[in-house]
Amino acid sequence: MRIAHRICLLGFAGFLILCGSTSAAAKTPPMNREVAKLTYAPEVPPLITRSKPAIVEVHIESSVNEMELAPNLKYRFWGFDGHVPGPFIRARVGDVLEVHLTNSDSSGMPHNIDFHAVTGPGGGAKVLTGVEGEEKVAWFKLLHPGLFIYHCAAPPVMDHIANGMYGLILVEPKGGLPKVDREFYVLQSEFYTKEPTEGAQTLEFSHEEGLKEHPHFVVFNGRVGSLTGAGQLKAKTGEKIRIFFGNAGPNLISSFHVIGEIFDNVYREGDLVSVPARSVQTTLVPAGGATVVEFQLEVPGTYTLVDHAIFRVEQGAVGFLEVAGDPRHDLFVSKDDPEPCKGCLVHP
Numbered sequence: 578m579r580i581a582h583r584i585c586l587l588g589f590a591g592f593l594i595l596c597g598s599t600s601a602a603a604k605t606p607p608m609n610r611e612v613a614k615l616t617y618a619p620e621v622p623p624l625i626t627r628s629k630p631a632i633v634e635v636h637i638e639s640s641v642n643e644m645e646l647a648p649n650l651k652y653r654f655w656g657f658d659g660h661v662p663g664p665f666i667r668a669r670v671g672d673v674l675e676v677h678l679t680n681s682d683s684s685g686m687p688h689n690i691d692f693h694a695v696t697g698p699g700g701g702a703k704v705l706t707g708v709e710g711e712e713k714v715a716w717f718k719l720l721h722p723g724l725f726i727y728h729c730a731a732p733p734v735m736d737h738i739a740n741g742m743y744g745l746i747l748v749e750p751k752g753g754l755p756k757v758d759r760e761f762y763v764l765q766s767e768f769y770t771k772e773p774t775e776g777a778q779t780l781e782f783s784h785e786e787g788l789k790e791h792p793h794f795v796v797f798n799g800r801v802g803s804l805t806g807a808g809q810l811k812a813k814t815g816e817k818i819r820i821f822f823g824n825a826g827p828n829l830i831s832s833f834h835v836i837g838e839i840f841d842n843v844y845r846e847g848d849l850v851s852v853p854a855r856s857v858q859t860t861l862v863p864a865g866g867a868t869v870v871e872f873q874l875e876v877p878g879t880y881t882l883v884d885h886a887i888f889r890v891e892q893g894a895v896g897f898l899e900v901a902g903d904p905r906h907d908l909f910v911s912k913d914d915p916e917p918c919k920g921c922l923v924h925p
């Protein structure tokens with residue numbers, strides 16, 4: 578068994594050998610190899626232009642980093658590549674994902690990755706668990722197109738997710754996705770913290786609050802304000818945009834909505850095979866799920882991304898898309914100037 582296993586790994590390195598045993602091994606044509614271009618939210622890697630499947634090499638590091646969770650409040654995030662959410666991975670159906678996961682967490686915790694895009698035990702977690710200083714390598718053939726969450730699944734899994742170990746992997750369908758003008762990576766998640774002591778500048782994780790499903794923060798892209806101010810998304814009228822939206826949970830379902838827009842296409846639950854839903858106001862995204870939405874921009878101004886379970890806006894689930902362009906008085910006009918919306922979190 579051990580010898581067969583080694584032969585299989587050698588096969589993946591050059592000639593992909595699909596194996597159960599050496600005698601049953603079957604060869605497929607050689608696959609090209611490429612190193613995945615990883616990006617961090619809200620950036621998305623470029624469209625795949627090749628026509629043949631490839632071995633897609635992905636290098637990811639797990640670590641613990643103190644970063645800002647809310648203005649003037651820090652948190653010890655457990656994350657991938659020092660980012661929360663982790664890198665966006667873009668591949669295509671039929672590709673082989675070659676994962677190199679290095680544990681750089683000096684606290685001594687083991688980490689791994691469960692890719693929801695991977696077919697096999699634990700979504701890969703069972704073969705990727707590594708301790709400090711260790712690099713684990715595994716190969717997974719991507720059988721299903723879609724937009725998928727990945728997350729650490731080392732025990733206790735809920736703590737590893739709650740502390741920031743997640744991201745998105747896009748498996749493009751055969752033939753790829755239609756070109757749009759801009760793509761964005763937005764991921765929602767919650768954070769559960771203890772009541773801060775007076776003057777504390779660092780918040781501490783609370784497993785108990787997680788059990789009660791009482792988050793203190795519900796955020797986009799890992800912190801309060803990631804998509805506001807300098808972080809707001811930008812586009813122009815006339816453009817078609819696509820948002821890859823994930824919900825890492827760990828507990829809540831998201832009611833994803835963009836104030837002032839109607840989604841032209843919703844690839845519900847990240848399903849890139851079925852015909853998308855058309856003309857949708859708000860779409861549900863389960864914990865551990867994702868969606869892809871597309872819409873055309875007609876009227877300039879500020880649009881607001883929210884979880885329409887609207888109290889969550891006060892917990893951080895809000896972001897802006899600033900759209901530049903000439904007014905469209907044929908579509909949106911008033912005899913009065915816009916009223917300032919003082920103290921309003923959703924209409925800047």
Ligand SMILES: [Cu+2]
Nearest residue numbers: 688729731737
């Ligand atoms: Cu972990």
